[in-house]
Amino acid sequence: MINSLRKEIRYGLRNNTFLILFAVFFFFAFMTPVMLKILPEVLKSKFPGFPLQELVNMTQLGCLQSYMGDVLEIGTLLVSLALCGLLAQEIRDNTLVLPLCAGQSYSGIIAAKMLVFGTAVLLIPLAALVTDYLYAGLLFSFDTGILPVITGGLLQGFYMVYLLSLLLLFGTLTKNPIATALLTLAVNYGLYFAGSLLDIHRYLPSGLLREAQQLQNTIPLQAAVITLAIIIACAFLASRTLQTLEWSKK
Amino acid sequence: MITVKNLTKNFNSFSALKGINLRVKKGEIYGFIGQNGAGKTTTMNILAGLSRPTKGSCLVNGKDVTKIKHPSELHIGYLPEAPRFYPWLTAFETLEYLGNSGGRRVAAARIKELLDWVGLSEAVRRRVGGFSRGMKQRLGIAAALIHDPELLIFDEPASALDPEGRNDVLNLIKKLKNMGKTIFFSSHILSDVERVCDTVGIIIAGKMAAEKPLPEMLKEDILPSYDITLQKPIDSGILDKLSQIQGVSKVTGNELNLSVMTDAFFDTSLLFKFFVDNKLAVNSFARRQNRLEDVYLQEVNTNDKQS
Numbered sequence: 265m266i267n268s269l270r271k272e273i274r275y276g277l278r279n280n281t282f283l284i285l286f287a288v289f290f291f292f293a294f295m296t297p298v299m300l301k302i303l304p305e306v307l308k309s310k311f312p313g314f315p316l317q318e319l320v321n322m323t324q325l326g327c328l329q330s331y332m333g334d335v336l337e338i339g340t341l342l343v344s345l346a347l348c349g350l351l352a353q354e355i356r357d358n359t360l361v362l363p364l365c366a367g368q369s370y371s372g373i374i375a376a377k378m379l380v381f382g383t384a385v386l387l388i389p390l391a392a393l394v395t396d397y398l399y400a401g402l403l404f405s406f407d408t409g410i411l412p413v414i415t416g417g418l419l420q421g422f423y424m425v426y427l428l429s430l431l432l433l434f435g436t437l438t439k440n441p442i443a444t445a446l447l448t449l450a451v452n453y454g455l456y457f458a459g460s461l462l463d464i465h466r467y468l469p470s471g472l473l474r475e476a477q478q479l480q481n482t483i484p485l486q487a488a489v490i491t492l493a494i495i496i497a498c499a500f501l502a503s504r505t506l507q508t509l510e511w512s513k514k
Numbered sequence: 515m516i517t518v519k520n521l522t523k524n525f526n527s528f529s530a531l532k533g534i535n536l537r538v539k540k541g542e543i544y545g546f547i548g549q550n551g552a553g554k555t556t557t558m559n560i561l562a563g564l565s566r567p568t569k570g571s572c573l574v575n576g577k578d579v580t581k582i583k584h585p586s587e588l589h590i591g592y593l594p595e596a597p598r599f600y601p602w603l604t605a606f607e608t609l610e611y612l613g614n615s616g617g618r619r620v621a622a623a624r625i626k627e628l629l630d631w632v633g634l635s636e637a638v639r640r641r642v643g644g645f646s647r648g649m650k651q652r653l654g655i656a657a658a659l660i661h662d663p664e665l666l667i668f669d670e671p672a673s674a675l676d677p678e679g680r681n682d683v684l685n686l687i688k689k690l691k692n693m694g695k696t697i698f699f700s701s702h703i704l705s706d707v708e709r710v711c712d713t714v715g716i717i718i719a720g721k722m723a724a725e726k727p728l729p730e731m732l733k734e735d736i737l738p739s740y741d742i743t744l745q746k747p748i749d750s751g752i753l754d755k756l757s758q759i760q761g762v763s764k765v766t767g768n769e770l771n772l773s774v775m776t777d778a779f780f781d782t783s784l785l786f787k788f789f790v791d792n793k794l795a796v797n798s799f800a801r802r803q804n805r806l807e808d809v810y811l812q813e814v815n816t817n818d819k820q821s
Contacts, residue, residue, distance in 0.1 A: 267614040271603070278602040359598045362657055365562060367586035367616015507583070511564035 268368065268376035281346060282384055288342040289335070289392035296331040297400040325408045325479065327400035328393070328416070332477040335389065335420060340452055343385065343424055344431060348445035350377055351435035351502065361511050371503045374432060378425075378499055385424035390417035412481035419476035419483070426469045426491050427452060429498035436505035469494060515540050515575060515665045515696045516561060522569035523556050530556045532720040533570065538698050538713070540664075543691050545711030545728075546700040547810060553720040554700040555595060558669040561698070562592040575665055586616050591658030595669040597650055601643025605634055605653055608642055613660040620660060628656040632686065648679035655686055666690060668699040672706055684710050708806040716813050723813040731809055737763070738780065739802040742772040745795035752792060759784050773802075 276282045300322055320326060351374075354360050360373065397413045430451060434444045456473075459465040465474045471487030516538035523531040531553045538544045548554050559565035561574055563585035572579045574588045582588060599608050606625055613620030629638055632652040637645070642653065651671060658666055671687070672680040680703070687697055687710050701707050707714060708728065715725040724731065747769035756772070757765040761780040766773045774785065789796055802808075 267611060271600070271611050274603065274607070275600070357598050358594070359600055361564060361594055362592075362597060362599070362612055362654075363615060364564070365585050365590070365592045366612040366657070366660065367584075367618065369584065369616070510566065511559060 272380035292334045293392040293396035324400040344445045349441035352441045352444040355439045370506045386421035389421045393417035412479040416476040419472045423472045429495040433498040433502045517573040520570040524568045542712040545707035548717035591663040591666040593654045593668040597654035599642040743797040
């Protein structure tokens with residue numbers, strides 16, 4: 265297993281995958297406080313008397329919530345695009361043929377990817393949110409506790425792990441990185457809108473993001489258990505699908 | 515080491531393999547030849563446990579490939595036609611990753627020894643992405659040998675290489691046989707097969723056309739050809755007359771060197787009589803030694819006529 269983990273870490277480092285994930289989350293973490301800080305100055309000169317304070321929450325909490333919104337809208341898109349080739353590309357390029365012949369297990373391949381990139385997408389959003397918290401605190405004032413921020417960051421990271429499990433499963437089904445990303449995003453946004461429309465976020469992974477955005481230091485237990493079950497099911501199905509693939513292409 | 519019976523593989527309505535039979539004995543080099551698209555790679559993938567047959571039985575190292583859950587259960591070394599590696603790993607890291615798979619451990623010394631053996635000792639720390647096709651092929655051979663398997667399956671190991679690279683790979687294959695390995699390899703370069711193989715199997719359009727030890731195959735009754743060298747140049751009128759002799763099926767060549775193809779029971783005295791009658795002095799006259807290419811082309815022609 266350590267052998268497979270080392271290979272995935274090398275992949276992440278040498279293909280700049282970790283760097284891209286880091287850049288995506290930290291870009292939003294640094295940009296949202298700056299934007300909220302300079303926005304009133306910009307608008308004041310352009311539209312004197314514009315009631316911005318009433319429309320936008322110009323506090324540390326407002327920064328954090330704005331960051332969370334950006335992550336849901338754009339972060340998930342960028343994460344999907346950055347990680348869509350993790351398995352799909354390997355299947356398409358037949359790079360798994362020699363490892364399989366050498367004895368790599370199907371479940372080991374999936375587990376290594378889940379562990380390495382799961383850890384990355386769990387910890388990087390958390391670190392970015394804490395950075396956002398500190399930066400927003402410096403620019404505005406520290407009006408929010410750190411514990412809700414850590415809980416929110418972990419919930420957001422957990423949601424990204426769910427996204428990763430979808431990418432792996434759809435990768436085995438489509439064998440095409442772009443199709444994998446599109447399918448994952450369709451499911452991701454589709455479930456979010458369905459959750460809003462039917463008011464069932466508490467039963468969906470999107471409930472994690474909703475709760476994270478509230479920054480109230482509470483864990484949506486139902487959504488967390490369901491998300492965990494989906495992650496395990498996706499990893500299992502990805503492993504099973506990998507096992508049934510025909511490596512007949514040259 | 516390999517016993518294949520009535521192996522059939524269908525891809526939707528297309529039948530890639532139509533009930534092939536073959537047998538590879540321990541310690542031999544088996545050359546599996548056929549045109550592009552004849553079914554060589556499909557057979558190789560099935561033998562390597564990477565694809566499942568539609569019908570038939572296939573025993574590799576005593577294991578039924580239809581009953582395995584993982585390709586590594588077959589304990590073979592497999593080299594695909596165009597081995598794909600992770601371009602961001604070095605040659606050493608690639609073998610380390612493959613060698614330490616499936617709960618096995620391979621020492622660094624063994625990896626270095628293998629890389630040295632395939633002629634990649636200078637590229638140990640270089641990333642595979644910058645390797646030439648020949649270097650990847652050598653690394654593929656090293657990868658196939660990493661767990662020291664008894665049976666090696668190589669799909670077109672030398673076909674895409676330059677003459678020097680091909681020569682190196684064929685020499686490696688011969689060395690492997692001397693080390694006691696059994697090698698099953700496919701190719702469409704018949705001279706390569708003729709150079710190293712003990713047994714040859716010919717696959718044409720998904721069917722086994724022939725399977726024999728190479729010396730036996732070269733003795734096969736194919737239509738006789740005679741190579742004749744004349745002392746003085748002749749004109750084309752003589753060539754036409756020559757081709758009209760009963761039993762002569764084709765005459766090719768130039769004004770000094772002729773190649774005469776005849777029927778199976780041709781009486782060669784007719785040729786000598788022709789030369790005497792036409793006052794033609796002959797420098798040399800020899801029946802052409804069968805080559806694998808002749809046997810193969812005859813099988814292809816027979817198949818074409820049948821279909």
